[in-house]
Amino acid sequence: MLDIQNIGINFGGLRALDDVSFSVGKDEVVGLIGPNGAGKTTMMNIICGVYRPTEGKMFFEGNEITRIPSDRICRLGISRTYQIPQPFYAMTALAGVVTAVLNGKKRPHMCFSDAGLEASYYLEFVGLFSKRDELASNLNLYELRMLELARALATTPKLLLLDEVMAGLNPVESERALEMIWSAQEQFGVTLLWIEHVMKIIMKAAQRIVVLQYGKKIAEGPPEQIVRDPRIIEAYLGGKH
Amino acid sequence: MVKFELKRDRVLLRWGIEKYEWCIEPRYWRNPVIGVAILLVLPLFFYSYPHLLTMLTTANLLAAIAIPLSLQILGTARVNFGPQFYLGIGGYTAALLNLHLGWSPLFTLAGTIIVCGSISLLLSPITWIARGLYFSLITLILPLAFLDLTYQFGDIFRGEVGLFGMSPLLDLGRVRWNYLSYYYLSLFLMLLYMLTADKIGRSRFGVSLAAINENEDVARMMGINVSKYKVFYYVLPSILTGVVGWFIVHTFRSFAGVTYLPLEFMLKILFIVIIGGRAFVYGAVPGAYAVCVLEEGLRGFGHVSHWIFPLVLIALIYVLPRGEGLWGLYHKRHPRDYFPKLHVRRE
Ligand SMILES: Nc1ncnc2c1ncn2[C@@H]1O[C@H](COP(=O)(O)OP(=O)(O)O)[C@@H](O)[C@H]1O
Ligand SMILES: [Mg+2]
Numbered sequence: 233m234l235d236i237q238n239i240g241i242n243f244g245g246l247r248a249l250d251d252v253s254f255s256v257g258k259d260e261v262v263g264l265i266g267p268n269g270a271g272k273t274t275m276m277n278i279i280c281g282v283y284r285p286t287e288g289k290m291f292f293e294g295n296e297i298t299r300i301p302s303d304r305i306c307r308l309g310i311s312r313t314y315q316i317p318q319p320f321y322a323m324t325a326l327a328g329v330v331t332a333v334l335n336g337k338k339r340p341h342m343c344f345s346d347a348g349l350e351a352s353y354y355l356e357f358v359g360l361f362s363k364r365d366e367l368a369s370n371l372n373l374y375e376l377r378m379l380e381l382a383r384a385l386a387t388t389p390k391l392l393l394l395d396e397v398m399a400g401l402n403p404v405e406s407e408r409a410l411e412m413i414w415s416a417q418e419q420f421g422v423t424l425l426w427i428e429h430v431m432k433i434i435m436k437a438a439q440r441i442v443v444l445q446y447g448k449k450i451a452e453g454p455p456e457q458i459v460r461d462p463r464i465i466e467a468y469l470g471g472k473h
Numbered sequence: 474m475v476k477f478e479l480k481r482d483r484v485l486l487r488w489g490i491e492k493y494e495w496c497i498e499p500r501y502w503r504n505p506v507i508g509v510a511i512l513l514v515l516p517l518f519f520y521s522y523p524h525l526l527t528m529l530t531t532a533n534l535l536a537a538i539a540i541p542l543s544l545q546i547l548g549t550a551r552v553n554f555g556p557q558f559y560l561g562i563g564g565y566t567a568a569l570l571n572l573h574l575g576w577s578p579l580f581t582l583a584g585t586i587i588v589c590g591s592i593s594l595l596l597s598p599i600t601w602i603a604r605g606l607y608f609s610l611i612t613l614i615l616p617l618a619f620l621d622l623t624y625q626f627g628d629i630f631r632g633e634v635g636l637f638g639m640s641p642l643l644d645l646g647r648v649r650w651n652y653l654s655y656y657y658l659s660l661f662l663m664l665l666y667m668l669t670a671d672k673i674g675r676s677r678f679g680v681s682l683a684a685i686n687e688n689e690d691v692a693r694m695m696g697i698n699v700s701k702y703k704v705f706y707y708v709l710p711s712i713l714t715g716v717v718g719w720f721i722v723h724t725f726r727s728f729a730g731v732t733y734l735p736l737e738f739m740l741k742i743l744f745i746v747i748i749g750g751r752a753f754v755y756g757a758v759p760g761a762y763a764v765c766v767l768e769e770g771l772r773g774f775g776h777v778s779h780w781i782f783p784l785v786l787i788a789l790i791y792v793l794p795r796g797e798g799l800w801g802l803y804h805k806r807h808p809r810d811y812f813p814k815l816h817v818r819r820e
Contacts (some may be wrong), residue, residue, distance in 0.1 A: 279608060282690060282694075301693065302690070302693040302694045303693050303694075303695075303696050303697055303699065305694075306693075306694055306695060307696050311694075312694060314691075318688055320683065320684055320687040320691070322683070322687060323680075323683055323685065323687065324686070327683070328684075329819055331680045331681060331684045331692070331695050331697070332695045332696070334677045334680065334681070334695045335695050335696035335697045338490075340490035341487070341490060341491075341492045342492060343492040343493055343494040344484070344493075344675075344677045345494055345496075345675075345681075346492070346494075347677065358508075358527060387695060390810055415677075447618055
């Protein structure tokens with residue numbers, strides 16, 4: 233579905249990504265892990281067309297998407313959440329999702345108030361229906377994350393990119409968030425590319441894991457193999473434990 | 474193939490796979506009707522004071538400049554510090570076409586729209602490349618540069634004196650009737666702009682506008698073609714502002730760059746936008762009337778007004794709710810969002 237080929241990018245003198253290649257198949261859950269500053273978010277920004285890669289190519293469902301702007305990427309069926317939530321703070325929760333409904337995939341015969349109805353469905357799904365008229369600036373971190381999920385789902389993505397959804401959530405909340413992501417995958421049939429720092433969760437969730445370090449891919453494989461790989465224990469887990 | 478459907482509380486418009494809706498529930502009409510009625514009756518009290526009628530006409534025109542500016546600030550997510558640039562272009566285009574080629578007001582209107590449209594289209598890429606201070610500086614300099622041009626090419630623009638003797642839009646034969654008719658025409662123009670801005674604000678384009686104003690990158694990721702929106706919301710308000718210039722030319726029948734292009738005029742517009750409420754186009758009307766009345770009231774103080782005027786405005790800004798202005802006082806019980814609450818209707 234998504235095919236990343238030899239992506240590299242420079243920020244000034246910094247080589248943020250270097251020759252990274254991997255792919256994501258349909259209905260797969262792929263985890264992207266690595267220490268802080270490894271270039272995971274940068275990878276996501278490149279896929280979404282926020283940054284242009286210095287070299288390399290990307291394909292989505294057979295079409296090249298290397299130099300395509302974000303809005304067209306979105307309409308092709310890729311959507312994302314942000315590591316630091318970026319809601320529309322001065323808009324109500326419902327209005328934020330309505331934006332995504334009206335501008336994501338072209339929905340025939342949908343006027344403004346129909347979009348409100350459709351958007352409320354996504355809000356209900358993530359459990360925020362009762363907060364629909366709250367300004368996003370009044371929501372807490374968990375609710376913001378869920379709002380972002382609703383907004384991302386409302387553009388009807390085929391591939392959903394999740395950037396550290398669990399960061400900053402307490403165990404109960406992350407359990408609920410995990411449930412939510414599972415049912416989203418089930419109900420909406422999305423493929424997930426999932427960046428996560430909480431190892432326990434990503435090891436449970438992902439079918440395949442890609443490990444980045446200093447902008448290079450150092451390993452790829454199923455979770456069982458990754459946890460046993462000595463290089464990764466040293467590079468990633470070793471530093472922390 | 475366009476199809477209309479009339480429902481109990483709304484008009485539906487279908488066009489291919491598109492569907493638009495216009496809510497026509499009478500309970501939403503009360504306040505607009507009261508507001509418009511006040512504005513319609515107001516000049517009748519001032520019938521024998523032409524200078525007050527001129528003041529009210531000016532207020533309408535200032536509001537008609539501030540409304541597109543609000544729309545532009547939202548749609549491009551940038552503050553244009555020189556909206557009067559297009560006022561100048563529109564005015565001079567209309568005046569020159571009328572004086573030298575003898576075009577009637579209707580044709581000069583078309584000319585104004587075309588000239589303002591093409592110039593703003595040519596300049597619109599600055600909304601892509603320039604952000605924040607750079608955009609403000611560029612837009613600030615444009616009208617001043619144009620003012621310079623009106624002096625340099627004095628034989629065309631007649632710098633200090635300006636152009637005069639353009640044909641009137643309407644001539645009822647009596648001076649007072651003319652003043653009154655100009656008030657109503659300017660009111661009509663302003664309400665037309667208001668209706669346009671209001672319709673945009675309450676539609677699907679309004680949410681996209683608000684999203685762009687909040688965060689361009691995220692808006693783009695939601696599938697909004699931000700570049701296209703920014704061009705549109707740079708060009709449309711520019712044309713609307715140019716049309717105000719055309720209106721001034723054919724009603725006041727004189728037009729000089731020195732009146733409209735300098736910084737002071739722009740400050741007045743920005744103050745209206747700020748006091749009126751940044752995100753609410755309706756605020757432009759009380760804002761414009763407040764500024765005009767203030768200006769008229771302080772006229773007797775001579776030079777002092779240069780100081781009092783900004784001070785009073787600063788005090789007002791300080792007292793009024795942040796970013797919501799006069800309109801915010803009326804609107805303050807509602808959450809501060811860019812458009813009325815969305816109601817989820819289940820059928
Ligand atoms: N826009 C940018 N300009 C310059 N450097 C950047 C930019 N974005 C990210 N970087 C750098 O790229 C590296 C990778 O960052 P990031 O992708 O955010 O890491 P993480 O894996 O923690 O998400 C970091 O060293 C960061 O400082
Ligand atoms: Mg990151």
